[in-house]
Amino acid sequence: MSILSTRKAEKIDSLAEGGTSLAMDALRRTFRSPVAILGLVIVGLFVILAIISPFIAPKDPYRPYPELKAELTPSNIPGPMPGFLLGSDQNGYDFFSRLLVGAQQTLFVGVFATLIGVAIGMIIGGLAGAFGGWVDSVLMRLTDIMLSVPSLLLAISIAALLPGSQWTVIIAVAMIGVPVFARLLRGAMIAQRSSDHVLAATALGVKRKTIVFRHMLPNSIGPVIVQATLTLATAIIDAAALSFLGLGDSDWRRAEWGLMLGNAQELLSVKPSLAFFPAIAIIVVALGFTLLGESMRESLDPKNRR
Amino acid sequence: MALLDVRDLGVVFKRKGTRPFTAVDGVSFSVEPGQTVGLVGESGSGKSVTSLALMGLLPKRGAEISGSVTFEDTELLTLSDKQLRDRRGRDLGMVFQDPLSSLNPVITIGLQITEVLERHRGMSRKEARVEAAELLDRVGLPDPQRRLDEYPHQHSGGMRQRVLIAIALACRPKLLIADEPTTALDVTIQAQILSLLSDLVSETDTALIMITHDLGIVAGLCDNVNVMYGGRIVERAARHDLFERSRHPYTHGLLQSIPRLNAPRGEPLTPIRGSVSDNIEWEQGCAFAPRCPNATDVCWSEPPELKADDGRMLRCHNPVALGDAVTEGAL
Numbered sequence: 001m002s003i004l005s006t007r008k009a010e011k012i013d014s015l016a017e018g019g020t021s022l023a024m025d026a027l028r029r030t031f032r033s034p035v036a037i038l039g040l041v042i043v044g045l046f047v048i049l050a051i052i053s054p055f056i057a058p059k060d061p062y063r064p065y066p067e068l069k070a071e072l073t074p075s076n077i078p079g080p081m082p083g084f085l086l087g088s089d090q091n092g093y094d095f096f097s098r099l100l101v102g103a104q105q106t107l108f109v110g111v112f113a114t115l116i117g118v119a120i121g122m123i124i125g126g127l128a129g130a131f132g133g134w135v136d137s138v139l140m141r142l143t144d145i146m147l148s149v150p151s152l153l154l155a156i157s158i159a160a161l162l163p164g165s166q167w168t169v170i171i172a173v174a175m176i177g178v179p180v181f182a183r184l185l186r187g188a189m190i191a192q193r194s195s196d197h198v199l200a201a202t203a204l205g206v207k208r209k210t211i212v213f214r215h216m217l218p219n220s221i222g223p224v225i226v227q228a229t230l231t232l233a234t235a236i237i238d239a240a241a242l243s244f245l246g247l248g249d250s251d252w253r254r255a256e257w258g259l260m261l262g263n264a265q266e267l268l269s270v271k272p273s274l275a276f277f278p279a280i281a282i283i284v285v286a287l288g289f290t291l292l293g294e295s296m297r298e299s300l301d302p303k304n305r306r
Numbered sequence: 307m308a309l310l311d312v313r314d315l316g317v318v319f320k321r322k323g324t325r326p327f328t329a330v331d332g333v334s335f336s337v338e339p340g341q342t343v344g345l346v347g348e349s350g351s352g353k354s355v356t357s358l359a360l361m362g363l364l365p366k367r368g369a370e371i372s373g374s375v376t377f378e379d380t381e382l383l384t385l386s387d388k389q390l391r392d393r394r395g396r397d398l399g400m401v402f403q404d405p406l407s408s409l410n411p412v413i414t415i416g417l418q419i420t421e422v423l424e425r426h427r428g429m430s431r432k433e434a435r436v437e438a439a440e441l442l443d444r445v446g447l448p449d450p451q452r453r454l455d456e457y458p459h460q461h462s463g464g465m466r467q468r469v470l471i472a473i474a475l476a477c478r479p480k481l482l483i484a485d486e487p488t489t490a491l492d493v494t495i496q497a498q499i500l501s502l503l504s505d506l507v508s509e510t511d512t513a514l515i516m517i518t519h520d521l522g523i524v525a526g527l528c529d530n531v532n533v534m535y536g537g538r539i540v541e542r543a544a545r546h547d548l549f550e551r552s553r554h555p556y557t558h559g560l561l562q563s564i565p566r567l568n569a570p571r572g573e574p575l576t577p578i579r580g581s582v583s584d585n586i587e588w589e590q591g592c593a594f595a596p597r598c599p600n601a602t603d604v605c606w607s608e609p610p611e612l613k614a615d616d617g618r619m620l621r622c623h624n625p626v627a628l629g630d631a632v633t634e635g636a637l
Contacts, residue, residue, distance in 0.1 A: 196407035203361055203402075204422050204473065205395035214421070218412045 029299040036295035042288025049100065050107040059084065059094035061101045061255045068092040077271040089260075089274055090267055091253075098255040099277055105256035106285065109170055110236040116174035117235075118228050121181025128182070129189025129220070130212045140186065143179035151176040152241060159242050164250035172247075173238045177231050184227055188220030195219075222300050229293030233286040240282050257282050308336035309513050310360075310481055314373035317355050317537075321368055329355040331537040331588060332373075332612075335530075337481065342507065342514040344528035344545075346521060346560075350582050352537035353517045357483045359383075360515075361400055362390045377481070396426040399474035399512075401503075403486040405466035409458035415442075416454030419473050426477040441472040445502060464495035468502065475506060482507060483515045488523065500527060521560055525549060533557045536585050536593035543618035553616065553625040555598045592623065600624040 030036050059065065068088035071078040079087040085096040124143065128136040146154065159172040192198055193216065201215050240258025242248045249259055257278040264274035317330040330352040337343050345353045358364050359371050362382060375382040377397065385393070394400075402408045410418060419441060420434035429437060435454060442450035445468040458466055467487060474482055484503065488496040504527055507514045516528055524531050524545070531548045533541040533556065541554035552558045559578035580597040587593070588609050595605040604623050612621040616628075 196402060196404055197410045199363065200400075200402055200408040200470070201410070203363060203394055203400040204425075205391045205393065206421060206425060207391065210421065210425075214413060214417075215410050219410065 030296050033295050033299075035291050036299075039288050039291030039293075039295060042284060043292055046103060046285050046288060047107065050103040053100040053103050057094075057097035057100045059097045061093060061097040062253060064092035065094060066092075068094070075270060077267065077274070079271070079273075086273065086277065087271075090263065090271075093253075095274065095277075098260065099257075099281065101255040102257045102260060102278065102281065103285075105166075105254060106236055106239070106258070106282070109166065109173070109239045109256065110232050113170045113173035113235040113239060114177060114228055114232050116170065117177025117231065118181050118224065120174070121178045122185050122224065124178065125182035125185030126189065126212075126217065129186040129193070130216065132190070132193070136186070139182070143182045146175070146179040147183075152238060155238055155242060156245065156247060159247040164248060166249050166254070166256075169239050169242050169248040172242060173235050176238060177235065180227060180231070181224055184223050185220055188223055189216050192216040192219050223297075226293055226297040226300060229289055229296060233289035233293070236282060236289070237286050240278075308376075309339045309341075309378060310337040310515075311376040312336065312356075312360070312373070313376070315356065315359060315375060316370075316372040317352070317359050317364065318370045318372075319368055320370055326370075328588075329537055330359065333534070333537075333539055334373075335532050335539065335542065337513045337515060339480065339513055340508075340511040341530065342504070342516060342528045344524040344531040345515060345517045345534060346519065346524055346531060347534035348519055348582060351534040353519075353534050354485055355537075356534075357400070357485050357515065357517050360483065361394060361398060392426075395422050395474075395479070396477045397480050399477070399479035399482045401467070401470050401474045401482065401484045401487045404490045405463050405470055406490065408470055409466055411458055414455050414457055415461075415469055419454075419469075419476055422473055422476045437476075438472075441476055442469070444506070445469070445472040445475075446498075447472075463491050464499060467491060467495075467499050471499070471503065471506065475510065475512070478510055479512060481513045481515065483517070485517045486519070487516075488520075489518075496523075503527075521549075521564060533560075536582070536588060538588060538593070538621065539612060539619070540594070540621045541618065542612075542620075547618055551616075551628055553618065553620050553628075554622050555600045555624070555626055556594050558626045559597075559599075592621075598624075600626065 031040065065084070065088075067081075068078055068084060069092035072088060072090075072092050077088055077090055078084075081087060084094050086099065087095055089095045089098060124139050128139040149157075155172040155176050158175055159168050162168040162171065198211060198215050201211050206215070239248070239256075240261060243256060243258030244262035244265070246262060249256065252259065252263060260278040261275055261282070264271075264278070267274055313334050315330055315333040316328070319327045319329055333352070333356055335343065345356060347353045355364070359369075360375055360382065362385070364371065371383055373383070377393075380393075382390070382393075409415070416435060416438055419438035420429075420431060423429045423434035423437055424431065427434075438454055439450040442453050447453050447465060447468055453461075453469075458469075461469070471487075487503065488499050491499060500523060503514070506512070514527075516523065518524060528545055531543060531545055532539050533548075533554065535556050541548070541552070541557050548557065549561070552561055556578070559576070562576040563578060565575060578597055584596040585593040586595060586606070590609070591607050592598070592601070592605045592610050595601040598605065602624055608623070610621045610623050612619050614620075615625070
């Protein structure tokens with residue numbers, strides 16, 4: 001060992017102090033930007049709210065209250081009154097409590113729709129990327145077909161085929177994401193297949209399975225994670241849209257922002273806040289996920305690396 | 307009995323809608339156990355394609371391989387994918403050009419070494435880790451135990467190339483193919499890596515095929531040198547013969563274009579004129595003819611054969627006259 005390389009090694013050591021993986025590095029870079037922090041704060045508050053809302057809701061969101069019902073007429077929905085911060089909804093339920101609990105339902109739908117979309121998309125894209133050839137061609141033509149139908153139309157047709165329930169919404173929204181994730185992973189895997197380190201691993205006789213799962217997949221998953229964050233935003237909006245169109249949950253009592261928005265549409269002249277608050281909530285949360293996802297995408301993009 | 311015997315290797319790239327492209331044509335050479343053989347040529351001369359063909363790493367579709375590659379009585383070109391995978395890494399190792407991209411960025415260096423040991427030498431994870439640390443120590447990485455848990459991006463190019471050499475030699479292959487292993491490194495590191503490589507192959511009696519465009523590397527390392535041009539071998543000679551009396555005008559031109567320490571002051575370098583794109587087809591004549599100072603009519607009309615001449619193999623109608631020498635020590 002020469003003096004030169006020893007010195008060099010020492011220098012490298014000092015540089016690598018507190019050794020971090022690439023992912024950690026990307027995370028650190030992400031949260032240097034104020035936009036990312038804003039996104040994270042919104043998402044964080046939303047998730048916390050979703051978890052604790054059943055405990056902090058001042059009233060039971062699934063029960064009509066007689067004091068609200070008493071003043072409820074077709075042309076008058078009670079506004080704020082003592083104990084009921086935002087007054088009543090059209091059924092004499094506590095609107096504020098329903099709004100809080102709605103966070104949970106919305107998060108639930110968004111997360112599960114995205115997870116299912118990611119899972120199915122990754123299976124399709126992973127198979128296509130790992131095998132190539134005719135497997136790739138067949139699977140990609142399938143995703144092309146899915147992509148050729150406008151996303152909301154696709155979700156509406158799926159939701160219309162299935163009985164109206166919360167899972168119908170989740171599955172319908174998940175299907176929107178499937179072709180996107182499939183293509184994304186497949187593209188990244190194909191780029192990996194011709195990469196130097198995969199060639200090097202092949203030259204070492206590493207098994208195909210190991211190459212796919214250890215060398216190709218982990219290197220391809222970054223864009224999928226970012227896209228998943230962005231998809232959460234659209235999933236929440238799409239789920240709301242389905243509920244709004246009446247294709248979602250047949251149980252009108254469920255406190256879900258999209259459903260609340262849909263049910264409020266005939267009452268815009270009577271009590272506009274019934275539509276206003278769920279709509280604002282959906283927008284803010286979607287914005288939060290979008291900000292977070294976009295800044296993650298930017299920081300993971302090698303072109304933006306400093 | 308040669309360790310590796312390449313006979314009439316040809317690689318033709320075929321693609322719908324384009325003319326087939328012959329990247330390697332009738333390449334024959336052999337490697338004895340423990341020998342170091344150089345494969346020299348400029349970009350596009352077919353040297354890297356030759357090495358990929360030997361390893362069976364060319365794409366199945368699009369690349370048509372002919373000829374034969376015998377490795378210890380086994381014909382490599384007809385092996386099944388699975389048989390080939392069992393041999394790669396165990397009997398045949400390879401070090402690639404770019405150490406920065408040849409390691410998987412998301413897994414630790416330790417895992418990338420132990421993976422090969424587990425695969426080919428049937429070691430347990432624990433044994434493999436001990437062996438991996440030893441390997442890293444042998445290629446001159448300080449504090450090998452800690453390196454095992456570090457990621458490639460924490461290391462410099464030279465260190466990564468050391469890691470790659472450690473991985474390639476992990477299963478003590480009988481033949482190591484090094485495809486321009488120092489091109490991506492700076493000059494001081496190049497020298498370190500080359501001396502490391504030559505030490506290791508002589509210690510373990512590994513045969514080495516050194517692929518390079520740098521005659522300086524060849525001068526310091528190889529027993530035998532094959533000079534390639536346009537996909538064919540144009541001159542093959544022992545190291546000393548090649549540097550003292552290069553006969554092919556291309557080899558001669560390459561040597562002339564390198565700055566020499568013992569050259570008279572102010573003597574200009576003589577580059578080879580033209581570029582590879584001026585080549586004519588080998589079927590038509592000598593591919594080098596358009597760039598060759600010695601070219602005569604016969605070079606344009608008749609393809610030269612690879613013939614024994616003066617203790618070497620030479621593919622030329624008008625070789626450089628004897629006595630026009632460049633000494634290897636000066637490189």
